[in-house]
Amino acid sequence: MASQPCSSKALSSVINQEFLNRSTNIESARFLKRILQKSEEEGKLSKTIPSDLDRTHFYTGLDRRMFFTQYTDLKATEIKDIERSMIHERLIAFYINANASSLPPRPDTTPTTKNLFSALYGKIPHYVDIRMFRKCLAKLGYVWLRIFKGYIVMERPSVTFERYYYLKDIVRYREENRDIFYVAETVLTGLFNYYSFKEYNELMKTAVNARIEIIQKGLIKNIYAVSKSGVYALKTIDHFTTSNFANWVINELLPVLPEKSVVVIQKYEHHDDVIKKPTLFSIKSDIIAWLELNDVPYSEEMSKCELVDLVDAYTSESDEISKIENSLKLKGHELLRLPACIEEMTTSKHFFELIKLNASKVNVNHDQVLKMITESVSLQTFEKFDRHVADAEKDTLHADIKMDQVFDNVVAAFQKVRLKDAEDSEVPLSDSD
Structure with a gap:
């Protein structure tokens, strides 16, 4: 007869004593945790031994009671980072x-x-x-x-310095009564599970069970901006790419921004649209792209040397240009890049948590979930989110x-x-x- 798990409280003291107090046994605890993770992931692929605990017992030969607490901790904190x-x-x-x-x-x-x-x-x-x-x-x-x-x-x-200068700027913009828009990207799966872009990206890299769910079910990828007055420029996109993001900012968000707004974006790789000033080591297409970005006329027949001469003579001395930032500044807006250390200090984060809470409760078509939730949130709720973020920004500064x-x-x-x-x-x- 298979062994049954004992009470978690009694076992916790045993496991803590045996595995957590000595460095050699810490390695054993980590080993068991990894086996449990892989067993759970394989459970999505194979039904030969359906139970995660039974599969781990089969692989290791250890008594189920030895890893029951590890299993409980893993399930309670799955894919959860230390805050x-x-x-x-x-x-x-x-x-x-x-x-x-x-x-x-x-x-x-x-x-x-x-x-x-x-x-x-x-x-x-x-x-x-x-x-x-x-x-x-x-x-x-x-x-x-x-x-x-x-x-x-x-x-x-x-x-520290990156956070300080960001907070100093955004607190000043708030004192100037500027509207602040926090950009967010989310993924809704066919099972109505909601992920931020960061969560989705990590799951695709590390978790087999998450990949199965994400790949096999229909995905809805959304991008939008959240301010104290609501959600703006909500759009469904095919892929999170640099070109898609830049096009969304310039063609969808920019036209609806109030005067002298501030746009806050995360420092994700596909948000980096910076083009560096070309040199003689650059390929010809990059040199031409720089000239077009700076509205400098050129001829297709020009050699690389002649094109570089135009770069030096008629473009700014700046070593890099962001198309997104330039487009916003031309309309009187500002762009801030959110430091990773305070990436959850945004109005969009509060709205995202609200979406996660209600995504499976909304009785509409899969692709209408976010729109339905957005329309149901009151202006007072968005204002409350914004006040909370403003207070956190001041306190942190x-x-x-x-x-x-x-x-x-x-x-x-x-x-x-x-x-x-x-x-x-x-x-x-x-x-x-």
Whole structure:
């Protein structure tokens, strides 16, 4: 008779003790998690052993009870990243509290990986161990600063500066009462599951079960902009490409923008329409494209050298041009690129969550879901979303300013803290470590 899982509470303590407390057994826990993932993915392809748990038991020979908790954690946190905002808020608290205290900082109050990991206990997936957490920090834009003994976690300066200048600009535009439009791209599957472009892209790369659902069922790919007054320029497109995105901005969004609007876009690869100034090393078609973008007349019979002479003589000294940005600026609008570290700080994100909640409840044709939901949302709801984002932008900017004021003093104080020799000895050298 097959073994039955024991209670999750009792088993959790066993698994935590056996797998999470020792580095060698952490590898075993990671191994089981991977087997469980692959077993679940294969379940979509093969019905020989239908149960995910039975299939994992068949592959490993381990008792089902050994991986029941791992399975529960995996199902509860499937495809879920650790929220960057949660990490960042806790990290800032380490620095601000250290500055506010009149006492010298203690080892347990310094922002080491270990202390940050402990402070977030219960808020991150159970299967994430400290080594996985350390790698996650590196991928999210954090680095390690060497102090007297050991390392403390800090945000990569380039990430901080990019966010600061974006927030400074958008807060100023709000004070000028400009309309702000946050661009969003979404995918609706035939099973009425809704994904943002980022989620869809990640699922297509990493999850077999997601690919099966996405590829086999009809997809509706939408692009639109959200402001405090509603949804604008909603359009269904075939593919998320640079040309499709640029055409949508110029031909669909630009004509409906109020005077002196601000358009916020994410920093996705297909949003990058920047054309670099050509040189003699460029191919002829790129040189011609640059001349046409700058409205410089030329002849098809001209040699490459003659075309480059026209580039140098009649185009701007700028090394690159964005067709989207130029088109918006010519009409008096501004373009902002949203830093990845605050990519969810948008009105479109709130609207997206509303879509996910209601997509399967709307009794209309598949391709009419988004339109139906959009028409049902009140103006007051969009205004509420916008106020929430505006408050978050101000709060984050003030936190950045506060951190800038206290950072040097706090780091100087941390330099006097005597950490253990091995504290954060496994600092990643790169995001892939």
